[in-house]
Amino acid sequence: xxxAVIGGAGLMGPLTVxxxxxxxxxxxxxxxxxxGEKAKELAASFKDSRIKGSFVDAYDIEETANLIKGYDAVxxxxxxxxxxxxxxxxxxAGCHYNDLGGLFHTTLKQLELFxxxxxxGLTAVLGIGSAPGTTNILARYAYxxxxxxxTVHVSSAGVDLTDMKGIDVFKPAYSIITIMEEFLDEAxxxxxxxxxxxxxxxxxxEITYPEPIGRRICFHTLHSxxxxxPASFKDKGVREVIWKLDLAPEFVERAKFLAxxxxxxxxxxxxxxxxVVPREVMAAVVAKQVKDKLEGVELKSxxxxxxxxxxxxxxxxxxxxxxxxxxxxxxxxxxxxxATQVPPSIAAQMQVKGMIKEPGVWAPEQVIDLExxxxxxxxxxxxxxxxxxxxxxx
Amino acid sequence: xxxxxAGGAGAMAWPAAIxxxxxxxxxxxxxxxxxxxxxxxxxxxxxxDRRLKYQALxxxxxxxxxxxxxxxxxxxxxxxFMTAGTATTKAALEAGVSYLDLGGFKKDEQFAxxxxxxxxxxxxxLGMGTAPGMSSIMAAYGVQQLDKPESIEIKxxxxxxxxxxxxxxxxxxxxxxxxxxxxxxxxxxxxVDGEMTTAPARSHPEWIDFRPPAxxxxxxTTPHTENVSLPQTFKAxxxxxxxxxxxxxxxxxxxxxxxxxxxLFKTEPVEVDGVKVSPRALMLKLLHNQSPExxxxxxxxxxxxxxxxxxQGGQKVEYTITEYASADLTAKMRERGVxxxxxxxxxxxxxxxxxxxxxxxKRGVLYPEACVPxxxxxxxxxxxxxxxxxxxxG
Numbered sequence: 001x002x003x004a005v006i007g008g009a010g011l012m013g014p015l016t017v018x019x020x021x022x023x024x025x026x027x028x029x030x031x032x033x034x035x036g037e038k039a040k041e042l043a044a045s046f047k048d049s050r051i052k053g054s055f056v057d058a059y060d061i062e063e064t065a066n067l068i069k070g071y072d073a074v075x076x077x078x079x080x081x082x083x084x085x086x087x088x089x090x091x092x093a094g095c096h097y098n099d100l101g102g103l104f105h106t107t108l109k110q111l112e113l114f115x116x117x118x119x120x121g122l123t124a125v126l127g128i129g130s131a132p133g134t135t136n137i138l139a140r141y142a143y144x145x146x147x148x149x150x151t152v153h154v155s156s157a158g159v160d161l162t163d164m165k166g167i168d169v170f171k172p173a174y175s176i177i178t179i180m181e182e183f184l185d186e187a188x189x190x191x192x193x194x195x196x197x198x199x200x201x202x203x204x205x206e207i208t209y210p211e212p213i214g215r216r217i218c219f220h221t222l223h224s225x226x227x228x229x230p231a232s233f234k235d236k237g238v239r240e241v242i243w244k245l246d247l248a249p250e251f252v253e254r255a256k257f258l259a260x261x262x263x264x265x266x267x268x269x270x271x272x273x274x275x276v277v278p279r280e281v282m283a284a285v286v287a288k289q290v291k292d293k294l295e296g297v298e299l300k301s302x303x304x305x306x307x308x309x310x311x312x313x314x315x316x317x318x319x320x321x322x323x324x325x326x327x328x329x330x331x332x333x334x335x336x337x338x339a340t341q342v343p344p345s346i347a348a349q350m351q352v353k354g355m356i357k358e359p360g361v362w363a364p365e366q367v368i369d370l371e372x373x374x375x376x377x378x379x380x381x382x383x384x385x386x387x388x389x390x391x392x393x394x
Numbered sequence: 395x396x397x398x399x400a401g402g403a404g405a406m407a408w409p410a411a412i413x414x415x416x417x418x419x420x421x422x423x424x425x426x427x428x429x430x431x432x433x434x435x436x437x438x439x440x441x442x443d444r445r446l447k448y449q450a451l452x453x454x455x456x457x458x459x460x461x462x463x464x465x466x467x468x469x470x471x472x473x474x475f476m477t478a479g480t481a482t483t484k485a486a487l488e489a490g491v492s493y494l495d496l497g498g499f500k501k502d503e504q505f506a507x508x509x510x511x512x513x514x515x516x517x518x519x520l521g522m523g524t525a526p527g528m529s530s531i532m533a534a535y536g537v538q539q540l541d542k543p544e545s546i547e548i549k550x551x552x553x554x555x556x557x558x559x560x561x562x563x564x565x566x567x568x569x570x571x572x573x574x575x576x577x578x579x580x581x582x583x584x585x586v587d588g589e590m591t592t593a594p595a596r597s598h599p600e601w602i603d604f605r606p607p608a609x610x611x612x613x614x615t616t617p618h619t620e621n622v623s624l625p626q627t628f629k630a631x632x633x634x635x636x637x638x639x640x641x642x643x644x645x646x647x648x649x650x651x652x653x654x655x656x657x658l659f660k661t662e663p664v665e666v667d668g669v670k671v672s673p674r675a676l677m678l679k680l681l682h683n684q685s686p687e688x689x690x691x692x693x694x695x696x697x698x699x700x701x702x703x704x705x706q707g708g709q710k711v712e713y714t715i716t717e718y719a720s721a722d723l724t725a726k727m728r729e730r731g732v733x734x735x736x737x738x739x740x741x742x743x744x745x746x747x748x749x750x751x752x753x754x755x756k757r758g759v760l761y762p763e764a765c766v767p768x769x770x771x772x773x774x775x776x777x778x779x780x781x782x783x784x785x786x787x788g
Contacts, residue, residue, distance in 0.1 A: 170656055254652055260564035262680035271679050276671045278680060284664045285673050289657045 001352045002028040003345075004071040004095070006058050006086055007078025009033035009042045011175055012100060012129070015334060015341035016077055019380065021048055023349060032056035032067060034078075058082035058089070065092035072096065073348040077341075079175055080106050083126075087113055087361075091120055096351040098344050101127035103181060104188050107227040114361040124361040125368070128347040130339035131156045131243075132224040133364055134307040134326045137373055139229060140365040141386065142311035142322035149236040149313040154225050157209050157216040157246035158305030169293045170254060174340070176286050177279050180264035182245070183255050187220035190230040190241040201252065205244060209306050210325055210385070218244035219252075228363030236313065258282065301330045303337055321389040328382040338380060346376045395750040396422040396467045398491075400453055400482050401474025403432035405569070406496060406523070408439070409732050410473055410739030410746075413778060415443050417747055426451050426463060427474075439731070454481040457488065464489035468750040471742055472496070475570055480504060483518055483759075492516045492749050496523035496742055497619055499576070505759050512758040519754075522745045522762050523738035525550055525638065526619035528717055528775065529698055530761060533620070535768035535784075536702025536713040537628055543704040545635035546624050551604045551611040551696035552735055553643040563684050565649055566692040568642075568735040571681060575674065577640070578650050579659050582617030585625040585636040596651075602641065605718055608696045611641035623761040632704070641696075653677065691733050695724075711788040716781075723779030737780070744774045 003020055007013050008031035020029050029051045033039035036055025043053030058064055058078055068074050068089060076086045076099035083102050087110060090097040097117075102110055110126050117124050127133055135154040143149055172179050186197040203220040223243040230241050258264065263282040268275045307326045314320065328339040347368065350356060356367045374384045397414055399407045402425025414420050422445050427433050430450035437446050453460050453474060460481065464470055470486040472479065472495035479498035486493035487510055498504070501520050511518050521527055529548045537543045552568035567574055577595060584593035599614040615621075615637060624636040642650070653659060658677045663670035697718040704711065719727075719737055727736045745766060748754050756765035772782050 168655060170652070257564055257649060257652070261677070262683065269676075269679060269683075271671055271676050274669050274671060276666060276669055276676060278676060280666045281664065281671055281673065281676050282658075284666045285657045285660075288664060289655070292657070 001026050001073070001349060002030075002071045003348050003352070004030035004032055004068045004074045006032050006056060006064070006074060006076045006082070007034075009035055009038040009053070010077060012341050013077040014042055015336060015338045016075055016345050017042070017046070017051065018334060019338070019342050019345040020348075021046060021051060023345065025349075026050065028052070028071070030054060030068070030071060034058070058086050061085050061088045061092065064089035068095050069093040072352040073098070075344045075348050076100070077344065079177060083110055087124060090122065090124070091116055094120065094122065096123050096348065098125040098128045098347045098351065100129035100340065100344065101132045101224040102227075103178065103185075104222050104224050104227045107224045111228075111361050118360040121359045123351050123356045123359055123367070125347050125351065125356065126228070126361065126363055127224040128343050128364045128368070129341075130307050130326075130328075130343060132228075133343045134339065134377070135225055135243075135309055136229060136363060136365040137368050137370060138307065138309035138324040138326060138384070139225075139233075139311055140368075141324060141370055142309065142313070143233050143236060143365070144370070145322070146236060146311070146313035146315050146320060149233050149238045149311060151240040151242075151312045152229055152233065152238060153240075153242050153244070153310040155207060155218050155244040155246065155308045156305065157207065157213055157218060157308065158303055159213045159216075161212070161302040161304070162299060163302075164299065165297065167293055167297065169290055170286060171290050172255075172286065176283050179255055180259055180279055180282075182221035182223075183252075183259050184264045185222045187222050187243075188226060189220060189243070190226045190238075193239050195226070201247075201256075203242075203244065207244070207246075207308070209308060210327060212304055213306055216246035217249070218246045221245050229365060232363055232365045301336060304329045305337060305339060307339065315390075318390060323387040323389070324384065326377065326382055326384045331381055339382060342377065342380045342382070343373075346373060395420050395469075395747070396424070397746055397750065398424045398426060398464055398467045398470045400426050400470060400472040400478065402448065403427035403429060403436045404473055404475070406739045406742070407473040408436065408739065409727060409736035410471060410743045411436075411440050411446070412727075412730060412732070413740045413743040414746070415440065415445065419751070420747075421445060422447060424449060424463070424467065426453065428452055453478045453485070457481055457485045460485035461488035464491050467491050469494065469746050471746040473739065473742065475572065476500075483507060486518065487511060487514065487516065490514060490516065492518065494519040494522045494742060494745055494749060496738060497521040497526055501619070508759040515757055517749060517754060517757050517765065518759040519745060519749070519762055519765060520759060521619045521623070522742050522766075524735065524741055525640075525698060526623060527745070527762055528737070528741040529620055529638070529700060530623060530763040531766050531768050531771050532698065532700040532715040532717065533624055533702060534627075534763040534766070535772060536700060536715055537631065537633075537704070538768055539713055539786075540702065540704035540706050540711065542632040543628055543702060544632065545701075545703045546628070546633065546637075547635075547701045548620055548638045549602050549613045549699045550638075550640040551602070551608045551613065551642075552640060552694055553608045553611060553696050554646065555607050555643075555693040555695050556690050558645040560690045561692065562688040565646070565681060567646075568694040568696075569738065572678065574650070575659050577616035577618070578654050580617040582615065583621045584615060585621060585633075588629070588634045590625065598637070598639065600639070602699065604697060604699070605716070611696070612644075612647065613639035613641035615639050619761070623763065627761055627763050693728075694733065694735050696735075706788070709788055711786060714783075714785045714787070716783045717775065718781045718783070720779045720781050726779070740778050740780070741775070744771060744778060748774070
């Protein structure tokens with residue numbers, strides 16, 4: 001198997017590359033990134049002749065296609081803005097494709113390439129990270145066991161028990177630009193059988209998760225699960241698909257503050273005669289701050305997170321509730337959380353092995369073999385558990 | 395008296411002009427600033443008083459032109475931001491008019507003109523606002539009561555009484571944000587045990603009880619003129635310690651600290667997409683670019699407490715001098731729509747009048763504590779609506 005990772009040197013890419021390098025049957029791995037030097041450095045750091053690094057401008061369909069030609073699958077770990085162009089490059093080069101999500105709106109655009117992928121005999125799996133990704137697949141587990149599906153509530157929550165050694169670092173768990181959008185963009189949820197736009201960070205709800213996570217406060221944000229699950233579960237009558245995210249109130253305050261100052265803006269602004277995009281400058285400043293503050297500091301990460309799905313429906317005329325959790329902690333060898341980075345590696349390998357039978361553009365809940373996927377997650381120290389609630393009285 | 399207010403359309407000039415227009419012996423005030431439209435608006439806001447004249451002029455562009463504008467006036471009261479200090483001082487010298495300003499970082503350039511000012515029989519008072527300015531004069535008053543001064547501690551509070559949740563703006567500042575940023579960043583001189591040492595910005599914090607409504611405020615050191623001027627003026631008399639500390643409301647302190655820790659106060663450029671941009675420049679641009687306030691305007695309150703300790707008649711005594719804007723003065727300013735810190739404009743105005751009226755004997759370029767008669771100044775402050783309290787502990 002030859003697999004390329006676009007954005008391989010970014011926030012998510014490196015652990016995906018690592019997972020690929022430890023998977024059987026992988027002959028070649030390409031780390032491609034807009035930061036070409038970083039990609040080459042990362043590739044070299046593995047000391048593995050199978051792994052190469054290269055510059056890529058994923059917006060340039062022609063160049064990207066030339067780069068990935070010969071690879072069996074492409075994992076897009078970069079920011080969702082490059083999803084469409086990367087998919088088109090895959091069509092040109094004849095590669096399977098998967099990504100970490102299109103923040104709802106781009107996901108809908110990507111689904112329109114279904115016929116192109118079908119004609120090309122290729123598969124694309126959209127949003128196969130942890131959320132979206134594992135969340136969708138957990139929901140599918142419940143869907144399979146119900147006659148009717150009423151509501152699907154997916155969420156992600158966690159607790160950070162890392163001893164920061166008194167260092168106060170503003171360390172977003174994922175791209176600060178995506179976070180800014182989640183804070184600024186309206187959330188789109190599927191409620192009462194139709195899509196509704198809600199204010200970002202509305203719908204505050206306390207949800208109880210397995211220990212040690214416990215009770216967490218969660219909010220609506222724009223996300224991709226509601227973009228696909230309503231259609232996927234339509235035949236069982238689903239009326240509601242909602243996504244919420246747990247956010248530490250302090251982090252919310254800080255990110256909201258940055259957004260209100262104007263740092264979330266994608267509009268270029270002139271500063272001393274130069275045109276800059278505030279959110280990109282902020283991302284650079286935040287990244288530098290993390291690097292400077294944690295330089296030479298040994299931290300033993302201790303974070304527990306869950307991807308959670310609560311599905312309510314009917315089986316044999318009776319109401320049944322499924323509560324699923326995929327719980328992940330810091331990987332014992334890798335020393336970091338890997339819940340988002342591992343699923344695309346698993347999916348890419350499945351795509352190359354032909355385990356996704358139908359060509360086309362798919363959401364994870366439509367095509368991923370659940371048992372196989374859960375077992376693969378378990379190999380990376382992530383366990384999936386299910387609780388079923390049903391009323392036993394007649 | 396004919397007075398020039400440089401930076402006449404700015405925040406500090408507004409209360410300065412209000413005070414000066416109340417003086418019966420003021421016959422003309424010339425407002426100088428960059429924008430003619432801003433000046434026109436300011437004249438309107440001041441009720442279109444006949445004594446007001448205005449001229450759009452870049453103080454720094456051509457010192458000769460600035461000097462020409464200054465000719466014939468009794469005093470130049472520079473309320474513009476610090477960068478214009480040296481140029482404006484030179485222009486005053488050339489025009490043969492005495493000068494005062496609200497402070498600056500390039501005072502050595504101004505002090506270099508000391509002999510020239512002296513020879514021409516002129517006076518330049520550097521840093522004659524609230525602090526430096528009134529603070530220094532309160533300290534001088536305390537020192538005057540003693541045979542031998544030992545320590546001078548100045549504490550100030552500048553607190554927005556309106557909670558952040560009641561503003562649409564993400565951040566409000568009581569005085570120039572550019573200056574406050576420097577106060578949060580710069581290491582600075584700190585006079586202790588008779589020696590000049592250095593302290594980091596916002597160090598040596600302590601909680602001080604200020605008069606309501608400011609209440610309990612955490613004050614900490616910042617770079618400020620008094621750290622240097624008080625030892626310079628009073629070391630020969632035996633002064634061993636001097637400290638300047640200021641406190642803000644908790645929201646402001648937290649937000650500024652967060653922005654600083656994030657690296658947004660750095661002037662060292664970050665590179666984004668091949669473009670180098672100074673984080674601080676972008677941040678200031680965004681902060682100054684906010685859409686109009688939709689909720690509540692800020693309400694900055696606070697006052698200074700100066701504690702002077704030393705020997706008097708062989709005994710150890712302690713003088714506490716406080717200044718506090720009376721309710722009437724506050725109401726008047728609010729009624730006029732002045733929301734930022736206004737005492738500064740008034741204190742400079744009092745000194746401007748004392749210079750114009752010939753009530754200050756000394757000549758050359760001097761700190762306020764080295765030339766302004768303390769008791770007379772404090773009496774004028776009381777007339778202007780400031781409550782001045784002096785207590786002695788022996």
